[in-house]
Amino acid sequence: MRRDRGDEITPAGYRAAMPDSAEWLVFLSATLVFAVVPGPGMLYVIARALSGGWREGVRSVLGTAAGATVHVVAAAAGLSAVLATSATAFTVVKLAGAAYLVYLGVRALVARDEGARVELGEAASQRRGRATFLQGVVTEVLNPKTALFFLAFIPHFVHEDRGSAPLTFAVLGVVVVGAAMLADLVAVTFAGPLGQRLARDPRWRVRQRVASGLTMIGLGGALVLAENA
Template structure:
């Protein structure tokens, strides 16, 4: 239903956009620094599903509604920002312990599925993803090639797959750096706190970011 030229063109556009680290990358790196590789990968998977949800929403026509509704846009925007701040504060509190025993206990990682759900919520509550899909996907639809909605659903898989691959690279790289810090409870606590601060900063930046529409 979609041609190779459509997929290739969208893949190129997606690479050019995704190559520049954005909020998702910063969130994933923050989670990797705070909790390690396993949790970072769970975050990547959840975030990818969140992006896929955005693609489905745009494909069925709700993306345009979000792009036009200032109230809905800001409700989702601030909900996502608040959730990021919450996750950042949680990471900070989990790494505040001063003693090695407390540090070991605090470094206990959340469950894989719970983390994936958190990543999904972050992806779904990022209105910029919806607006981006609404702006890009229609450019690669060929009206004469079949059902437009079906084409957009298939095309949405392209940036999701590319984003998943690049985010995994960031997750592995950040968690590898974290490995050095795990040799010392103090270093581990500091890098965990740094990850929490970065996620809080991302939430604040998201709240005060300009409207991209």
């Protein structure tokens, strides 16, 4: 059946579906608080920056941001609701994410100390960069708490009666991801250079690797204990 012209969603309708001025203030304030308070994502990128330096930290941030964006798209499309309503789906994703974090942590613990970090060739550097980015993506995609956060927070600011709810949800989700990414980049800005300086000391290299590995194993354990809220 054809839709009447009055039923079409116009650009003005899209804008109307967005929060009003007062709601934007609340939304941005809450987003800022969520972004700057250290959570699993920030702890993960700090651990990577301390163990691999500023570049590795930035690549991890970009990876976790891309993974969070996957959750935004899935939530906007209604797919993330499956995690909120299905205990089995939530548990499967949760355990997969925890296992992956523990794997990364154990690999860091058993890695050989190859001495002070040396300049890699261009091909090797690109491979390492891709691997770090993809690890960040997988780590965030396999965190079901990220999906539940978007489902619990963003709908309060979406006006379904005014326009396209999925589009509004996606826009607000990208704003949240962007704020979290900026906060993580600030953390990496401080952690990365510190990690590079400490890497010159053989004893600190070992401590860095152990601390990074234990942090990721701890994050995996925390994810295992997470409950479907």
